Structure formats: structure tokens, C-alpha cells
Amino acid sequence: MTAIFIISIFVLVLTSLVIYRSKRSTSITDAGDALPPPHFAGLFGNRSADDDLSVAVEAKLVAEREREEHVRLLRVRAERGEREVLLDALARRDKILYDELLASLVAQATGDAAL
Numbered sequence: 001m002t003a004i005f006i007i008s009i010f011v012l013v014l015t016s017l018v019i020y021r022s023k024r025s026t027s028i029t030d031a032g033d034a035l036p037p038p039h040f041a042g043l044f045g046n047r048s049a050d051d052d053l054s055v056a057v058e059a060k061l062v063a064e065r066e067r068e069e070h071v072r073l074l075r076v077r078a079e080r081g082e083r084e085v086l087l088d089a090l091a092r093r094d095k096i097l098y099d100e101l102l103a104s105l106v107a108q109a110t111g112d113a114a115l
Contacts, residue, residue: 071097078104 070092077085078101086105089098 074101075104079108081105081108 074085074088074097077088083105085101086098089101092098
């Protein structure tokens with residue numbers, strides 16, 4: 001009698017496990033819902049030396065354009081008679097530009113347009 005009781009409990013547990021496993025979704029069907037793996041091209045990416053060179057050249061050109069624009073604005077301010085433009089030129093540590101702006105301010109103060 002005890003053997004029948006133990007066997008029936010064993011069959012009941014085994015049946016429960018089979019039903020549980022059949023109702024569960026498999027990992028193969030879940031694979032379609034998963035996100036694609038992230039794209040990682042390494043620490044510095046797959047850039048070549050030509051790309052680095054072109055980026056450096058582009059940055060240098062942009063810096064040169066910004067410098068030319070700033071110098072042009074300093075010259076316009078000097079033509080208007082702003083003396084503070086000398087401080088800005090001094091901060092740039094550009095002696096030639098400083099001398100040019102100083103000459104422009106002196107010429108404007110003396111009324112001599114030839115300088």
C-alpha cells in the first residue's frame with residue numbers, strides 16, 4: 001500500500017513537471033524579440049590614417065578662418081576708434097597685429113589717413 005502511494009506521488013510530480021515544461025516558451029522563440037547585438041568598432045573605431053589627416057586639416061582650416069574673422073573684427077573696431085582693441089590684440093600675443101592696430105588708432109587720432 002505504501003509503495004502505491006509513493007509511486008502515485010512520484011507520477012503526479014513527474015506529470016506536473018512535464019506540463020510545466022511544455023507550457024513554457026522556448027529560448028528559440030524569444031530570440032526574435034531580442035535586441036540585435038551592439039556594434040562596437042573598437043576603442044578608436046575603424047578610422048584610417050587618411051581620415052585622421054583630413055580631420056586635422058579641416059580643424060586647422062576652421063581655426064584659420066576663425067582667426068581671420070577675429071582679426072577683421074579687430075580692424076573694424078580700431079577704425080571706429082575703440083582703444084580696447086589694443087588689449088584684445090595684446091591678449092592674442094600678435095605683435096604685428098598690435099602694431100597695425102596701434103598705427104590705425106594713432107592715424108585716426110591725428111587725422112592722418114595715409115598711415
